[in-house]
Amino acid sequence: MGRRGPRLPDLALTDAERETLQRWARRPKTAQALALRARIVLACAEGVSNMDVSRQLQISPPTVTKWRRRFVADRLEGLSDEPRPGAPRTITDQQVETVIAKTLEEAPPNEDSHWSTRSMANAVGMSQTAISRIWRAFELKPHLVQTWKLSTDPLFVEKVRDVVGLCRPLPGPTGKRPGPLRR
Structure with missing residues (x-):
């Protein structure tokens, strides 16, 4: 058959x-x-x-x-996969690199504290949406401050001791400070 x-x-x-x-x-x-x-x-x-x-x-x-x-x-x-349909990329790798470098290395103009999507878009000539996508892709959050500054106040250490002393429990009748609370 x-x-x-x-x-x-x-x-x-x-x-x-x-x-x-x-x-x-x-x-x-x-x-x-x-x-x-x-x-x-x-x-x-x-x-x-x-x-x-x-x-x-x-x-x-x-x-x-x-x-x-x-x-x-x-x-x-x-x-191998064939190319998919759709519009070709309009943002080049060089443009992405420029946005990332500017975000991480340069301060925004006009004495602003951090870059916003609008200010970055104006600075590099791209859309606000494109900036937002780039920042999301690289997990950049320029609006979050990641620094810590030490006070220049000469009485800073004494003030910290006063504040921390208020937060700590007082010694009990035996002179020892009580341990952590248990529930």
Whole structure:
């Protein structure tokens, strides 16, 4: 009895291709989509039908057909993702670097205490939204002060002792300070 369905393209692997596909399929750092594609091609190279491969890997038959055809047409390069649709980037890496450097290394104009998205956008000629996205991506928060300044008051140490002395519990009748409260 003859086979049903369309004729499958022949799929023969070179030793180098087989080794690369096996490495992609078993390496934990490989993107899982690429690892699955490698497993599909390896199974197809063993002569297994598309339906059997789809059952083995628990994926749809059209998925097996797609990656088998792409591998036959373009070999290993055919298994990588194609560019996605959408508008190309309008902000360059140089612009991002400029925003980051300016945020971290320069003080804002007009005696402001910190950069705001609006002031940075005006300074670099970008939109406020773009600045906000860059800051979020690099976890920059210029509005939060991360410094500590020591007072220049000559009586500072005495004042600290007075304040801390008020907060500490007084000694009990035995002359010892009580321990922490327990509930």
